[in-house]
Amino acid sequence: MDRQVRAGQIDAVTAAVTARQTALGPKAADEPDTRPRSRVAETVGDLEDQRGRMNDPAYRxxxxxxTSCHVESTIQQINQQVKGTEKFGTGAGAEAIRPIRADRLSETEPRAAFWDRRRENQTGGRIQKSLAA
Structure with missing residues (x-):
């Protein structure tokens, strides 16, 4: 089937998967998505929906x-630089990184101004909190 996809024979692939769907029978409403019938039914739907985009010979x-491996590789490289490998980001973490990245891309260089102001306001002393509660 992989050769048929590469050759652009999407009709043959769809027919083969549809025949497999017929052999397995229809998917039950309460059937888990991990069952073969569910997977084959999903594949038939994907093939029908994406038929217009599946023209590998012309694309080559x-x-x-x-393939999407180039994009996935780039995303992995960015993730390694930002947060390390095999760590999953959170919305809060992404929100914390966003303004830093925006400052870096900005033409007005707000980070330089921030650090200049910070140095000017440094006194060298620590603010002590009162020991009395």
């Missing part, structure tokens, strides 16, 4: 990438 001839 035009020099277009036919």
């Amino acid at each position: 001839a035009a020099g277009r990438p036919i």
Whole structure:
């Protein structure tokens, strides 16, 4: 089937997957998504929905990438630089990184001004909190 996809024979692939769906029977409403019938039904739907985008021979001839591995690799490199490997980001973490990145990309260089103001206001002493509660 992989060769058929690479050759652009999407009709043959769809027919084969549909035949498998018929052999397995229809998916039950309460059936888990991990069951073979559910997976095959999802694949049939994906093939029908994406038929217009599945033209690998033409994409190769035009020099277009036919895989997402380049984007995934770039995302992994960014994640390694930002937060380390195999760590999962949170919304709060992303929100904390966003303004720093925006400052870095800004033409007005707000970070330099921030650090200049900070140095000017430093007294060298620590503010002691009162020991009395």
